[in-house]
Amino acid sequence: MISFDHVSEGPMRDLSFDLVAGTRAKAIYDSDERRNVFFAVITGLRRPAKGSVKWDGKDIYALEESGRLTLFQRIGIVPADGGLISNLKAWENVMLPAWYHRGIAPLQAERKVIDLFRQLGLTEAGLQRQMGRLPDQLTMYEKRAVALVRAMLMEPDILLYDSLFTGLDRESSNQFLSVTGEYHEKKAGRISLYLCADDAVSARLTTDQTITLAH
Amino acid sequence: MSLATIIPGRIGRVVLNVADYWQGFSELLFYVLRRLRALGRPPVRLVLQKQIYFTGIEALGAVTAIAMLSGIVITTQVTSLVGQNIALTAKIMLWTVVRELGPLLSAIVIIARSSSATASELANMKIRGEIDNLRLLGISPGDYLVVPRVAGITLSVVAVTFYFQMTAIVTGYAFASLTGNLPFVTSLSGILSTLSMTEVTVSLFKALVFGLVISITSCYYGLRASGSITAVPRAATGAVMRNLITVFLLNGIISYVFFI
Numbered sequence: 001m002i003s004f005d006h007v008s009e010g011p012m013r014d015l016s017f018d019l020v021a022g023t024r025a026k027a028i029y030d031s032d033e034r035r036n037v038f039f040a041v042i043t044g045l046r047r048p049a050k051g052s053v054k055w056d057g058k059d060i061y062a063l064e065e066s067g068r069l070t071l072f073q074r075i076g077i078v079p080a081d082g083g084l085i086s087n088l089k090a091w092e093n094v095m096l097p098a099w100y101h102r103g104i105a106p107l108q109a110e111r112k113v114i115d116l117f118r119q120l121g122l123t124e125a126g127l128q129r130q131m132g133r134l135p136d137q138l139t140m141y142e143k144r145a146v147a148l149v150r151a152m153l154m155e156p157d158i159l160l161y162d163s164l165f166t167g168l169d170r171e172s173s174n175q176f177l178s179v180t181g182e183y184h185e186k187k188a189g190r191i192s193l194y195l196c197a198d199d200a201v202s203a204r205l206t207t208d209q210t211i212t213l214a215h
Numbered sequence: 216m217s218l219a220t221i222i223p224g225r226i227g228r229v230v231l232n233v234a235d236y237w238q239g240f241s242e243l244l245f246y247v248l249r250r251l252r253a254l255g256r257p258p259v260r261l262v263l264q265k266q267i268y269f270t271g272i273e274a275l276g277a278v279t280a281i282a283m284l285s286g287i288v289i290t291t292q293v294t295s296l297v298g299q300n301i302a303l304t305a306k307i308m309l310w311t312v313v314r315e316l317g318p319l320l321s322a323i324v325i326i327a328r329s330s331s332a333t334a335s336e337l338a339n340m341k342i343r344g345e346i347d348n349l350r351l352l353g354i355s356p357g358d359y360l361v362v363p364r365v366a367g368i369t370l371s372v373v374a375v376t377f378y379f380q381m382t383a384i385v386t387g388y389a390f391a392s393l394t395g396n397l398p399f400v401t402s403l404s405g406i407l408s409t410l411s412m413t414e415v416t417v418s419l420f421k422a423l424v425f426g427l428v429i430s431i432t433s434c435y436y437g438l439r440a441s442g443s444i445t446a447v448p449r450a451a452t453g454a455v456m457r458n459l460i461t462v463f464l465l466n467g468i469i470s471y472v473f474f475i
Contacts, residue, residue, distance in 0.1 A: 045347055065355070073353035083348040087336065097352045100258045100359070150352075 002042070002158065002191060007051030010037040015051070017211050021189035024181075025209040028198050034213045035195060039162050043077065044068055055158070073101050076151030080163035082143030084135035090146050091131035098153040109153060116149045119179050121171075141172045148176070152183060158191045159184070165201040173201045236457065239435045244427065246357055247365045253358035254366060262359065266367025270329045271374055277324050282379040285316055286387030294391055304397065305406040308384060313414050314474060317380035318421040319466055322429065325372050326458045330433045333364055334454035337437025338447045346438070361434045368433070369426030376422035417473045424469065425462050432458050 002019040011034050019025050029035040040046035042053060044060040053060050055071055063071065077083065084093045091106065094113055098104040117127055122145065130142055138146070144164060151159060161180065165173040184192040196202035198214075253259050289311055290304070297303045337360060340346055346356045384406060392399035436454035440446040 043351055045350075065350075069350065069353045069355055071353075072351055075351075075353075077351045079348070079351075083344075083351065085345050085348065086340065086343060096258060097354065100256055100352075100354055103257065105257070 001054075001056060002193065003052075003054040003057075004042075005052045005054070007041060007048045007053060009041050009046065009048035009050075010034075012037050012041070012048075012213065015211075015213070017209070019191050019193060019209065021191060023209055024184050024192045024207045025211060026194040026196050026202055026205050026207045027211040027213055028196055028202055030198055030214040035163065035197075038213055039079075039195060042160070073097075073154070074157050076154055076156035076159045078144060078147045078151055078159070078161045078164060080144075080166065082135065082138075082140075082147040084138075084143055084146060086135050088134075089131065090133050090135065090138060090142070093135065093146055094131075094150045094153070097150060101154070104153070113149060113153070116152055117145065119175075119182075120145045120148070121175050141168055144168075144176070148179070155187065157187070157189065158193075160193050160195070162195045163197065164194060166197055166199075177201070177205065236432075236435070239439070240428075240431055243361065243365075243431045243435055247362055247431070250355075250358055250362050251366070253355070253362045256358075259359055259363050263363035263367045266364050267371055269332070270325060270368050271371030274324055274328055274371070274375060275378070277328070278321060278375050278379055279382055281320055281324065282382035283386040285320060286312065286383035286385070287390045289316075289383070290387035290391040290397070291394075294397060299397060301397065301402055301405040302409070304402065305409040308387065308406055309409055309414055312383045312387075313380050313410070313418050314470065315466070317383065318376050318418055318425060319462070321372060321376040321379045321422065322425040322462045323459070325368065325375065325426075326429055326455055326462070329368055329371075330429050330454045330458050331451040333368070333430070333433035334437040335447050335451040337434060338440035338450035341438055341440045342442070342444060342446060356438075361438075364434055365427065365430040368430035369423060372426030372429065373419055373422040376418065376425075380418065413473070417469065421466065421469050424465055428461050428465065429458050432461065 001021060004015050004017050007015045011031070015038075017025075027038060029038065037046065041048050044053070044063075047061050055075070058067070058071070060068060060071070084090075085096065088096065095104070095106045095109060098109060099106065114124060114127065118124075122130070122142075130138065135143060135146075148161075148164075159180070164176050164180070168176070180192060180194075184190055194202070194205060194207070196205065254263060289308065293304050293307045297307070340360070346360075349356045349359060385403070388397060388399055388402045388406075391397040391402065433454045436450045436457070440450040
């Protein structure tokens with residue numbers, strides 16, 4: 001469960017919501033500033049002036065660094081810019097958390113990774129070209145696709161998507177919509193939270209709960 | 216502002232910077248020593264291997280050239296001074312190459328290549344938010360970025376130092392033999408009989424200390440970068456200058472403690 005209890009920070013005022021197990025929710029923002037603050041607060045990168053943020057009943061800001069790192073192993077985060085490590089190739093970025101935490105060697109996960117990318121419309125030939133590239137050589141769609149597959153490999157209980165559809169064409173957005181929707185259903189009790197701009201794509205996104213960040 | 220305020224202000228800033236550095240250095244050193252078991256994770260070992268390759272293997276060309284030239288210059292100067300005195304030549308070679316120049320010149324090559332590269336790489340990652348990205352993956356930046364770099368650079372400095380000393384001595388004596396000043400095999404035997412375990416241990420201890428200083432200082436300057444992209448070259452130059460000063464200072468201290 002994710003719980004925001006009267007959180008105030010920057011342009012965000014007295015925000016409260018609870019996301020229980022199995023919820024698919026969207027948080028609609030009207031400005032980049034609100035989006036950045038919300039993302040930083042919910043991921044423990046920026047302590048709010050007021051209120052508490054809890055993941056599974058634990059106040060994220062009361063946890064030690066080691067506690068937060070353990071928590072984040074169960075959370076899949078897809079940042080707007082992909083959140084990739086610049087000195088690692090795309091393939092190395094995909095495999096990093098699964099290899100680091102679960103000891104899943106790159107060769108072991110190859111088939112699964114190819115299948116996941118195929119669902120996102122990337123062919124094996126295209127993959128061969130892209131996986132050897134550094135993040136700065138990838139398009140925004142490719143970066144987010146790498147970040148998404150990286151998160152999905154960990155089989156997280158909670159997924160947070162930051163502006164997943166922003167700046168993409170309709171076909172790419174629909175692919176992400178479809179894949180993330182199916183992925184949400186695959187594990188009972190999974191929470192999926194989309195941080196979206198107030199646009200046509202977020203309007204098409206069907207969720208159990210809508211959080212409005214605009215005040 | 217008058218000189219009466221400017222000079223103390225500048226001195227104060229220098230003192231505070233040095234204190235800040237040593238505090239940060241100590242924290243990182245103790246962190247690395249506590250978290251060496253992070254090297255057990257395969258992705259961390261991969262970073263370690265890449266670091267050893269970049270710092271050690273790729274530096275061998277430059278180290279070989281400098282070692283050969285240093286060996287030739289030293290034996291030429293020594294033999295011109297003392298003639299065909301094998302025992303005295305061996306002692307001087309030991310004092311200069313094994314005790315001092317081997318560790319020092321190896322450290323300088325590593326500082327020039329790896330210190331600036333490591334500091335700027337980490338500074339770049341810090342500014343681009345990649346350190347936070349690692350945390351969001353549940354990966355400790357200290358375990359994944361710092362520990363393998365410190366271990367890799369330190370091991371490389373020790374290995375490169377040993378290689379430098381061997382190359383300088385063998386090349387120096389080979390050149391002296393070619394020019395007719397000294398017999399090659401007899402001279403090498405002379406140095407081996409003069410060489411004590413203390414000399415070897417202290418020179419490798421110096422290399423170990425230099426390796427730790429270079430690696431931790433580079434990581435320290437890289438990770439404290441903040442603000443704009445101009446912080447990257449500042450981190451690189453800061454790391455290089457701090458490393459040069461610290462290495463020379465520690466070289467003097469260690470030599471004084473063990474050899475005087």
